[in-house]
Amino acid sequence: MALLRYESQVREPLVTGAKTYHDVTEDIVRPIEAAPSRLWKIGFTISVLLLLFGVYSVYREVVYGIGEWNLNKTIGWGWDITNFVWWVGIGHAGTLISAILLLFRQGWRTGVNRAAEAMTIFAVMCAGQFPIFHMGRVWMAFFVLPYPNSRGPLWVNFNSPLLWDVFAISTYFTVSLLFWYAGLLPDLATVRDRAKVKWRKNLYGVLSFGWTGSTKHWQRHEALSLVLAGLSTPLVLSVHTIVSFDFATSVIPGWHTTIFPPYFVAGAIFSGFAMVQTLLIITRKVLNLNDYITMEHIEVMNKVIVLTGSIVGIAYITELFISWYGQNPYEMAAFKNRYDLSTPYAWSYWLMMSCNVIAPQFFWFRKLRRNIIFTFFMSIIVNVGMWFERFVIIVTSIYRDYLPSSWSTYYTPSVWEVGFYLGTFGLFFTCFFAFAKYFPVIAIAEIKHILKKNGESYKDNMGEEEKATVEHFTHEHAHH
DSSP states (O other), rough: OOOOOOSSSOOOBOOOSOOHHHHHHOOOOOHHOOOOOOOHHHHHHHHHHHHHHHHHHHHHHHHHHHGSOOSSSSSHHHHHHHHHHHHHHHHHHIIIIIIIIIOOOOGGGGGGGHHHHHHHHHHHHHHHHHHHTSSSOOGGGGGSSOOSSSTTTTOOOOHHHHHHHHHHHHHHHHHHHHHHHHHHHHHHHHHHHHSSSSHHHHHHHHTTTOOOOOOHHHHHHHHHHHHHHHHHHHHHHHHHHHHHHHHHOOTTTTTTTHHHHHHHHHHHHHHHHHHHHHHHHHHHTTTTTTTTTHHHHHHHHHHHHHHHHHOOOOHHHHHHHHHHHOOOOHHHHHHHHHOOTTSSTTHHHHHIIIIIGGGGGGGGHHHHTOOHHHHHHHHHHHHHHHHHHHHHIIIIHSSSSSSSOOOOOOOOOOOHHHHHHHHHHHHHHHHHHHHHHSSSSSSSHHHHHHHHHHHHHHHHHHHHHHHHHHHHHHHHHHHH
16 A cells, blocks of 8 residues: 555654755764864863873872772772773663664664764773773783783683673674774765865775775675674673673672662663763754754653663662562661661762652653753763762672671772773763764764655655545546
């Protein structure tokens, strides 16, 4: 039947404004060809300054040792591993948006997937540094890699979840990088073909690997995207599961729990989507891309945030229930140290609960889901809450040991611990600003692909077309 359409008339268009293919190319490539805007320069300068402060903080730690951080006899992980787990979580949404939604043929991913994939790569780069510098003797970092060596029987400990982290994160980073770069090829060729300056033509010529846009190239591109999407889908689930094993396979009360893998994955998608929202709202404003990153995109992502936030809330309540139901005094004491308002870190637990469980519930209201300022504010609140989730798990489980004599003093980070964390923000945003300036921040080819089905002008014309089709069918039927 000619009347059957795949695209619902009810759903809003994913590309607003009466865009032609040429307009799409112009709008997305213009920021690359134009001089950087004042806002971009300010953001980039702040990012580089943060990065330099981070580099100095790491220098202090490497030269003077872990003593520069305020770790003590029970809290051996502190801010460092909190930040590691937090950054790995941020890196989850990119591959999820790209890979899983590509496999499910979701059209709304096209406006947001490129920025989300770039975010994944930069976040994993930030995360990978924390365990390396946490070793103290950073020049020993190569010992975590199991390669054929002259050390005789001295191999890495394959039973250690910390080693599984090395495998999981390096694999995840490699596949995400390939996936992101493979998607960039057609767009880099577009920038190359439009370039007026010789160095730009040569640079994008090398980066686009001789892409010509022939049918054979497109077929191979499509096949490669599907293979990489298929590879990354299990990785999205496995990476944070393995990170959760750092805690779940130990015997420490408050950590030793089988619910960690699924709830870490839900939390990672939750924090990752919130970070994508933060970045996209900034990008939309700075590069003036309101027609491509629409309210429809922002609303759909807010729906994912309210879903994953609710899953995380159920996980927190399940943890408390298991601790009460198991009646293990040590386990119950570990949870009492978290939620009992008379304990030193109770404020962090209740802050986590407010940001992660209560705050996202506002997104049940359509008006708030579609409010840009409220969404931006909430995306930051969610990531503050997810940071405190990792802090609560790491610090509150170990600051009071089995014996009161080994209870540690109140843990506060040193300026160099905070500096290292701020430095990773500097690295992340320096990379992201450079990416937004020199690469198409939205997938041009994919936007053109959905323009026919989901563009505003096409949606408007669809009603007229269908009327004409119905009239034609009625006329034919009467004639017969």
